Amino acid sequence: MDAREWIERFAELVEAEADHLTRLDAAIGDGDHGTNLNRGLRAAMASLHADLPPGKVLTTAGRALISKTGGASGPLYGTALRRAGKALGDTPEVGAGELATALRAALEGVRELGRAEEGDKTMIDALAPAVAAYAATAAEGMPAAVRAALDAAEKGAEATIPLQARKGRASYLGARSVGHLDPGAASTVLLFRALADVTPAGA
């Protein structure tokens, strides 16, 4: 897996979907999720010097996200990428197994920082099943595992719709948060779509 391509693709998808993410956030949050991630990911792209090893790409991008995004999603996504990068260490090549470790570390980072559980209607609801699906399928190779992760992220995100939010701004709405897709879960789907997009079928 090429970490830089992953982040680049994530940034492209977020830019294309920024308006949609912002609209989702306007419904149950404060209407800035797309703008936030877009700003953060541009900064992340700008921070990536040439020829960094994959782990370093992710920690650098993560730090930039933390530094430039603001909001809840900045520290959360930033921490996710940093933890993933740290888990990769100096490895020059990321295989299916390394990626599994990295994804698990990312999830752990988000959990620790945000203290959200599955079912709280946050990005965790997409991230956790995606990471689990990846792990369960990793033995079949990266393309299959990435595909499974994306499917699980999508299902997880969809599944946030009927939930009542207990974390993040949407929690302020109480029962009125029910019936809406969580914006952070939606952007997490894009993270995994980006991963699928940059994972060649034969990898």
Add this chain to the structure above:
Amino acid sequence: MDAREWIERFAELVEAEADHLTRLDAAIGDGDHGTNLNRGLRAAMASLHADLPPGKVLTTAGRALISKTGGASGPLYGTALRRAGKALGDTPEVGAGELATALRAALEGVRELGRAEEGDKTMIDALAPAVAAYAATAAEGMPAAVRAALDAAEKGAEATIPLQARKGRASYLGARSVGHLDPGAASTVLLFRALADVTPAGA
């Protein structure tokens, strides 16, 4: 002519047309002419004790208008009625001739206070031709004269439409005041319509 009936009828017409007057004022002024006159005329009605002679009815109503209306129209209409009332003095009966004198005094009062000329796009543009038409027709008796005054007021008001305002709030709009009926001229038409309404055909 029964002065109290006149004022009562004027108040009724203004109440019925208040929204229209306010709308006219919103177009080229500040959107309160109907509200203003309505408030003032209610106060005027409340101020009228029983059994006042016609002159006293008009001075009392005029003073109430000044005291309670605010805006440009309050002092102007108030002064008009007061001057008219003063011109009537203690006369118990108002005939065609007395009314001519009273109307002239009213016009003079408005002119002195507001310093507007005909053509400035103000109530003067309805009041002045109405007073002139009344005077020119007074010899034919009050019903005819009143009818002529109303016609002239209507024509005068209509004629304010193409004018550029030089007095009152509409003057701030410069050329943009062109194409709108002056609200004060429109309410002056109601003053004369009220007069016509309370003047029996055989008076």
Add this chain to the structure above:
Amino acid sequence: MKKLIDAVDDVVLDALRGMAAAHPSLRVDLDERIIARADAPRPGKVGLVSGGGSGHEPLHGGFVGYGMLDAACPGEVFTSPVPDQILAATNAVSGGAGVVHIIKNYTGDVLNFQMAAELAGDDDIEVVPVMIDDDVAVQDSTFTAGRRGTGATLFAEKTAGALAEAGGSLSEVAAVATEVNERTRSFGVALTACTVPAAGRPTFDLGEDEIELGIGIHGEPGRERTRLRTASEIVDVALSAIDDDMPLSGSEVLVMVNGMGGTPLMELYAAYAAVADWLSGHGATVGRRLVGNYVTSLDMAGCMISVCRLTPRLAELWDAPVETPGLRWGR
């Protein structure tokens, strides 16, 4: 129409009740509808009275207090006060040294204050009227109603109030208000109309990409409707109009970026950045400044820019302590 009110007809009175409850330093007479300093009248002090339609808050009631107005008389929304009210305010603050009326130049205000002054004369109170007409959007001419009074009103109330507080005589206090008016020009821009409670609908319709240039403070449309412009462009239009009428180069100025009521403070500061750039680019020095909602037009979005060419004396009067609900420093 959505308003935070109980009833359309009561809003002015309810706001007065709120002022009364909120500001123990003011004496609010709900019957006469006047807001006066609790310590008025002060024997020997020139009284300073202003007033006008409601809907411009904090003007005028919010500027009653130490170092500014002695009393204000709020009319109905956008409607001048009535003579009885103005007379009551004049009586309430008359300490024997005369009373200055600061009057925004609108026919209604002028006529009602004029009638009140006549009545005050009957009571042997000497009243000197000062007319404020600083709005350059309106052509000045002896054949018309003349220019409107807008932002200069605040400047005049502050400086004349300081001088009255310091013991200035009737003619001195009136003179400084007159001087401030002569040295001040304003120009306003509306991004939206406002809604007068009694009318229930916006005072005019404006497209999503249209603005009004040269507005007053009564929700009236301006001299010209144009496409939406940037803050810098709007500031350029306003300051150019002011500069054409009263060259600013070489002057030290007091400048106000005044919100019309519905524009966030963040945007007013963004506009002020453009104002500061423009002025320094045109050779003027900003000596004093005010950014915020001071002379409003209900919930209208937009701003009005006022510029006063200072003198050392005016700067001193501006800096003098003031303690009112709407403007406060030095105490």
Add this chain to the structure above:
Amino acid sequence: MKKLIDAVDDVVLDALRGMAAAHPSLRVDLDERIIARADAPRPGKVGLVSGGGSGHEPLHGGFVGYGMLDAACPGEVFTSPVPDQILAATNAVSGGAGVVHIIKNYTGDVLNFQMAAELAGDDDIEVVPVMIDDDVAVQDSTFTAGRRGTGATLFAEKTAGALAEAGGSLSEVAAVATEVNERTRSFGVALTACTVPAAGRPTFDLGEDEIELGIGIHGEPGRERTRLRTASEIVDVALSAIDDDMPLSGSEVLVMVNGMGGTPLMELYAAYAAVADWLSGHGATVGRRLVGNYVTSLDMAGCMISVCRLTPRLAELWDAPVETPGLRWGR
């Protein structure tokens, strides 16, 4: 969307430039995006830093100055500041006695301040965070994000700022901010949504006869949508919710009727009249009050009511001199 801005992406920076130009008593760092007192750091004085998304002006930048905040770090509109910014502000005001962070309880603010505090710790600056969560519209629970921080932020900044100015220690300053938060409850109501510049459209759609009860300060909808109500009814909903959570009878209170940005001051005073009536009818005494736009949500119409049960000590700290762009008395 109609905004008095140059470009959507520059509005926060332009507003900062405006603040810098308008207030010589502030040191505005446009690169770091912080607003600090010109005299910071003051050796031996506890530093007081707050910050949050922009769009709430005058909060927080307008409350930097003598007797209140030492620095503020404004994020993008409705977006918490980033750790670098918070760290820069913390460094700028650190006089060796530690720094208190006043943090409104939003996940984004909490996380970013937390990261900054860790970084500050690396620089050997002792940071004590104080969380503000006064909004009773949100159910409090350990399983959720908890209550939002709203109006109590101003109360905490004012009182803690006074204590820091008077030489209070790090723990004392933090304790008073905590105490104020514990003694304060708020409830907000929106008559309209607001428009975030970057989004370009209102944050929610609301019918002509609908309002949102229990809103926050980020343009988010409230807990409940209901039909339009009178000011007195709205005040009753808000104060009843507050009173249910923290009984007010018998207390002397500091109360704020805070405009959300788009509601005219006249209406806020009308609402304050209803507040004063309600409180006296429920056995509470108003000791101090504030009516105006202090903690806003861009151009949202509506208001938020905050009530703090005073102690003599808190009243004293409230009354202490303050000199900031947004709040000033005693100097």
